[in-house]
Amino acid sequence: MIHRENYRNAIIDRLDAVSELMGPDHSLIREIQARHGQLQKLYAELDEFGPGMIVATESGDSWALVLPDASHPGYYRFSTFRAIGWIGHQTYQSLDEVIYRAFEAGYRVVAPRDTLDRLSTTIEWLKGCARLEFIEKMNAGDISYTQMLAEFKRIEASYVASAIAA
Numbered sequence: 001m002i003h004r005e006n007y008r009n010a011i012i013d014r015l016d017a018v019s020e021l022m023g024p025d026h027s028l029i030r031e032i033q034a035r036h037g038q039l040q041k042l043y044a045e046l047d048e049f050g051p052g053m054i055v056a057t058e059s060g061d062s063w064a065l066v067l068p069d070a071s072h073p074g075y076y077r078f079s080t081f082r083a084i085g086w087i088g089h090q091t092y093q094s095l096d097e098v099i100y101r102a103f104e105a106g107y108r109v110v111a112p113r114d115t116l117d118r119l120s121t122t123i124e125w126l127k128g129c130a131r132l133e134f135i136e137k138m139n140a141g142d143i144s145y146t147q148m149l150a151e152f153k154r155i156e157a158s159y160v161a162s163a164i165a166a
Contacts, residue, residue: 007100008043011036038108042099045110051076051095055102056111062087063115064107066098078102083119085128123159130155 006013011032018028045053046066055078056063064078069091076098079089090105092098119125131152138148 007094007096008040009036010100011039039100039103041110042103042108043096046095046099049113052113054111054113054115055099055107056109056115057106058109060109062107063111064102064105065116066095066102078105078107080105080107081116081119082128083122084124085132127155127159 015029015032015036018026018032022028042055045055051067053066054063055066062080062082064080066078067076069075069077072091075091075093076095077089077091078098078101080087090098090101092101134143134148134151137143138145143151
């Protein structure tokens with residue numbers, strides 16, 4: 001992975017090389033310009049809102065929260081999530097790189113600032129967070145895949161039972 005000094009211009013920096021190779025009127029030039037514009041919208045949100053901003057995929061079914069990395073002081077991360085809870089994270093040296101890497105990963109649209117607040121109160125989110133403990137245990141080798149699936153069934157049954165009782 002190439003470390004850049006200026007991630008904000010990473011896409012537009014390719015323009016001269018593409019223009020030289022393909023010609024100044026090639027459709028790829030317009031695509032690069034459009035992508036650069038999308039990336040600049042994310043940087044504008046970062047400049048206004050800072051860490052805590054949320055970006056989404058164009059389909060709107062997956063999001064990334066930009067934060068300082070608690071595990072690596074001085075670094076930043078984007079933590080990805082869906083309606084079912086947290087799904088991963090990636091850590092980088094700067095906020096600008098985090099935005100660029102999130103963009104590369106498909107998180108290209110500024111999301112409403114209350115996205116996580118809204119999702120985190122849903123039943124699907126709560127079940128996903130309960131499952132996360134067992135995913136981590138399985139990944140660490142503390143339980144088997146079959147045991148993890150059994151815990152998922154137990155979690156699902158507890159929510160069904162709660163819904164029936166209500």
